[in-house]
Amino acid sequence: MLxxxxxxxxxxxxxxxxxxxxxxxPGEFAMILGPNGSGKSSFLKIFSGETxxxxxxxxYNNIPLKNIxxxxxxxxxxxxxxxxxxxxxxxxxxxxxxxxxxxxxxxPNKKDFxxxxxxxxxxxxxxxxxxxxxxxxxxxxxxxQYARVLAQIWEKPSEGCRYxxxxxxxNNLDINYQQEFLQIAKKLKDDNTVLVAVMHDINxxxxxxxxxxxxxxxxxxxxxxxxxxxxxxLIEKVFGVRTTIIxxxxxxAPLLIYT
Amino acid sequence: MLRQNKFFFPVLIILxxxxxxxxxxxxxxxxxPSEMYWAVVxxxxxxxxxxxxxxxxxxxxxxxxLLCAITGAILSVSGVLMQGLFRNPIVEPGLVGTSSGAxxxxxxxFVLAGTFxxxxxxxxxxxxxxxxxxxxxxxxxxxxxxxAKNAKQVSIMSLLLVGIAVNAVCLSxxxxxxxxxxxxQARSITFWNLGTFSGASWLQVLIVGTVAAIIFLLSLRxxxxxxxxxxxxEEATYLGIDPDKLKRxxxxxxxxxxxxxxxxVGVISFMGLIVPHVLRLLIGSDNKKLLPASMLxxxxxxxxxxxxxxxxxxxxxxxxxxxxxxxxxxxxxxLLKKFNILQQKGGGNA
Numbered sequence: 001m002l003x004x005x006x007x008x009x010x011x012x013x014x015x016x017x018x019x020x021x022x023x024x025x026p027g028e029f030a031m032i033l034g035p036n037g038s039g040k041s042s043f044l045k046i047f048s049g050e051t052x053x054x055x056x057x058x059x060y061n062n063i064p065l066k067n068i069x070x071x072x073x074x075x076x077x078x079x080x081x082x083x084x085x086x087x088x089x090x091x092x093x094x095x096x097x098x099x100x101x102x103x104x105x106x107x108p109n110k111k112d113f114x115x116x117x118x119x120x121x122x123x124x125x126x127x128x129x130x131x132x133x134x135x136x137x138x139x140x141x142x143x144x145q146y147a148r149v150l151a152q153i154w155e156k157p158s159e160g161c162r163y164x165x166x167x168x169x170x171n172n173l174d175i176n177y178q179q180e181f182l183q184i185a186k187k188l189k190d191d192n193t194v195l196v197a198v199m200h201d202i203n204x205x206x207x208x209x210x211x212x213x214x215x216x217x218x219x220x221x222x223x224x225x226x227x228x229x230x231x232x233x234l235i236e237k238v239f240g241v242r243t244t245i246i247x248x249x250x251x252x253a254p255l256l257i258y259t
Numbered sequence: 260m261l262r263q264n265k266f267f268f269p270v271l272i273i274l275x276x277x278x279x280x281x282x283x284x285x286x287x288x289x290x291x292p293s294e295m296y297w298a299v300v301x302x303x304x305x306x307x308x309x310x311x312x313x314x315x316x317x318x319x320x321x322x323x324x325l326l327c328a329i330t331g332a333i334l335s336v337s338g339v340l341m342q343g344l345f346r347n348p349i350v351e352p353g354l355v356g357t358s359s360g361a362x363x364x365x366x367x368x369f370v371l372a373g374t375f376x377x378x379x380x381x382x383x384x385x386x387x388x389x390x391x392x393x394x395x396x397x398x399x400x401x402x403x404x405x406x407a408k409n410a411k412q413v414s415i416m417s418l419l420l421v422g423i424a425v426n427a428v429c430l431s432x433x434x435x436x437x438x439x440x441x442x443x444q445a446r447s448i449t450f451w452n453l454g455t456f457s458g459a460s461w462l463q464v465l466i467v468g469t470v471a472a473i474i475f476l477l478s479l480r481x482x483x484x485x486x487x488x489x490x491x492x493e494e495a496t497y498l499g500i501d502p503d504k505l506k507r508x509x510x511x512x513x514x515x516x517x518x519x520x521x522x523x524v525g526v527i528s529f530m531g532l533i534v535p536h537v538l539r540l541l542i543g544s545d546n547k548k549l550l551p552a553s554m555l556x557x558x559x560x561x562x563x564x565x566x567x568x569x570x571x572x573x574x575x576x577x578x579x580x581x582x583x584x585x586x587x588x589x590x591x592x593x594l595l596k597k598f599n600i601l602q603q604k605g606g607g608n609a
Contacts, residue, residue: 050496074499081497084490087346088544098490101483102499132543152498 001025002163002194004047007056009039009218016042017054017218026161029186029195031205034215035239040198041082041167043215047196048079048165061160074102077163078152080145082171083138092128092136092144096120099151115154119147122184138172146181156192164188166197170204182208202256206230214238230254267542271555275328278559282324282566283316287574290316323459324562327579329471330456330520331530331561335553338531340478340513343485343546344506345404345418348539349594351531352400352517354422358528359429360399361521364391366436366448385462392522397514399425404510451525453578456565463523474516475554481509482546489544527580529587530561536590 002024009017017039024030034040045051047058049065058065060077078099086095096119100112108116120126123143128136133144146169153162164185170178178201185195186208199205205212206226214221214229216238222229235243241258248255284290290312298313308314334352341350341357352358368391372380375387383390403425407418433452437445484505487495492502521527534557535549542548561583568579 048497050493069499070496070501071499074497077497079497081493084494086489088342088348088489089539090486090489090544094486094543094545095490098487098498101487106480106483 001061001161002047002196003057003059003062004043005057005059007043007046007054007058009042009046009054015218017046020056020215020218020220022213022220022223024194024196025211026194027189027191028210029189029197029208030211030213031197031199031209032213032215033199033202033205033238034221037217038215038238039218040215044079044165044167044196044198048077048163049073050079060163071102074152076153076157076160077165078149079165079167080149080169081167083141084145086133089132089134091130092125092133093120093130095133095144096125096147096151099148102152115151119150119154122150123147139174139177142169142172143177146184150184150188161192161194163194164196166195168198168200170199170201178204202235206253206255207251226254230256268552268555271552271559275555275559275562278562278566279324279328282327282562283320285566286320286569288312288315290320319459322461322464323456323565325464326459326467326524327456327565328558328562329464329467330524330527331534331557331559331564332475332554333467333471333516333520333557334527334530334561335534335557336475336478336550337513337517338535339546339549339553340485340509341531342535343488344509344513346489346491347418348536349532349591350418351529352396352513352521353526353528353531354419354426356399356403356422356425356429357396357514357517358521358526359426359433361392361396361518362452362526363399363429363432363436364393364395364518365451365522366433366440367391367395369444369447369451370436370440385466389466389519389522393515393518395429396518396521397511399429400510400514450578452580454525454527454580454583455576455578456524456568457576458523467520467523470516470519474512475550477512478509479547479550481505482550485509485546486544525578525580527561528584529591530557530583532594533583533587533590534560536594 004023005021007017007020008015020043032040032043046054047065049058049068049070052066060068060073065073093116096116097108097112099119100108100115104112120129123146125143125147128140128144133141136144149164153164156162166185169181173181182204185197189195209226211223212226212229213223214234221238222234230245232243232245235241235256244257244259245254246257280292283295284292288311294312295316298308298316301307301309301313302317308317337357338351341352341355342348344350345355365388368388372387380387403418403421406421433448437448440448484495484500487498487500488502488505495502495505534553538549538552538556542552561579564582564586565579568577568582571577
């Protein structure tokens with residue numbers, strides 16, 4: 001499991017995160033929501049190990065993050081961040097293979113190739129395998145990046161959990177792939193997998209998340225199961241938008257209507 | 260694309276060997292293959308060359324062609340490394356100050372070596388010139404890099420502009436050195452700024468070759484990390500790489516080999532631009548393939564250029580830097596146009 005304890009984060013004298021302590025449990029899909037500038041992405045950057053300029057603690061499998069080397073962490077923690085661009089031509093297959101880099105020293109072995117095959121199949125990228133990544137559309141690039149990230153943590157570590165973090169994974173995607181991305185993440189869900197996503201679309205989050213985490217101005221505004229914590233007053237407090245919450249007749253889950 | 264073609268590397272190797280043999284054979288004096296053969300046989304038997312042709316081959320032509328090939332490989336590999344580091348296809352040692360910094364360091368040695376303490380000089384021995392070239396190159400490259408880097412990445416615009424400024428400083432330093440120099444010293448600075456292989460010796464081949472071999476092997480080890488860096492520093496971190504550490508290592512390796520080569524043969528511009536560009540079109544940008552391919556093609560092209568330099572005005576010689584710039588500058592402009600840098604208002608990243 002992933003624990004964050006009293007995270008405080010300040011850039012240029014502005015406090016971005018204030019005393020955030022959240023536990024992310026394996027076997028549940030946690031989604032972080034909040035308005036622009038609420039510190040969602042900063043929070044993800046901190047617990048994923050991208051920056052170390054914060055105070056507080058982050059524990060992976062009960063081991064402090066600062067005691068884990070970047071190389072070791074990369075074997076069981078993958079992050080999809082917002083659309084990386086390449087400045088040079090590489091094929092889709094080469095980009096996906098990068099996900100296996102933490103697992104081999106110089107040349108990929110059979111296992112690495114077979115994992116790449118699997119994720120390429122999963123993301124429907126077979127026709128693109130030899131295409132130049134730079135010539136793809138935004139959504140296609142996103143699928144390639146997702147495949148790369150999945151390849152990185154495809155097999156479960158012998159002990160401890162694997163971790164998949166998605167930072168606004170659904171930008172540029174049509175509704176078909178939005179659903180598919182989240183379905184694929186849900187399929188990875190098990191007792192040894194910690195899943196966290198930063199999301200924009202509250203209704204999609206309600207539909208797919210086990211736990212919602214609301215951030216507002218760097219503070220934890222609410223955390224819990226969608227059905228239990230979701231109220232119109234919470235949404236108005238966090239986002240400043242008036243909504244009505246009705247019952248989704250198909251899924252029986254709450255459904256937000258902007259009024 | 261040729262990237263799936265298993266004949267690509269064999270073709271490059273055959274091309275290189277052919278060019279090497281032609282470059283050895285043609286010149287002010289032509290050397291027949293049989294003479295090359297006997298020269299090598301006599302050399303290994305410990306005998307003196309049997310005639311002037313064998314002598315020219317062993318003492319002049321062979322070291323020159325080898326030094327040229329190694330330098331070509333170094334400059335092209337350096338282009339690949341720096342482009343990976345800056346995440347930018349228009350970077351090469353000449354543009355980011357490496358060459359002019361090395362030139363400044365070298366010109367200081369040419370002019371002021373007489374004033375250095377003899378103990379220091381005898382301690383450093385033949386490495387005096389490479390050492391100063393290295394220090395100059397490192398200082399200039401590091402200045403350009405750290406000034407051009409804003410919060411997150413290196414923007415092309417600021418890179419080129421800072422490059423211009425640092426190059427200008429180094430050039431004026433070199434100019435000052437040639438101004439206060441005595442005639443022969445000034446002449447070696449001039450020659451050196453245009454690049455020349457006419458002074459090639461076996462000692463130089465040995466030094467440059469050793470440095471190149473070590474650094475090629477090391478940089479191949481980093482090819483995976485360099486690939487990951489193409490995704491950006493953040494992504495590279497998530498793949499278990501420390502971008503800052505990687506950048507420091509690559510910059511050091513790269514500057515070391517470029518300055519050692521530059522110390523002996525002078526400034527040869529644009530090689531590091533042409534070769535990687537051609538190869539990226541042919542085989543893509545996977546550094547694991549790009550680095551060895553650049554080595555081979557770089558060696559081939561520079562040897563070819565040196566052969567032209569010797570033949571165009573034979574028996575006189577054109578400085579090789581003039582030839583590479585003549586071919587390289589248009590390639591550079593094509594790249595600028597392709598990446599729309601000429602149309603940008605400024606500050607953008609391609």
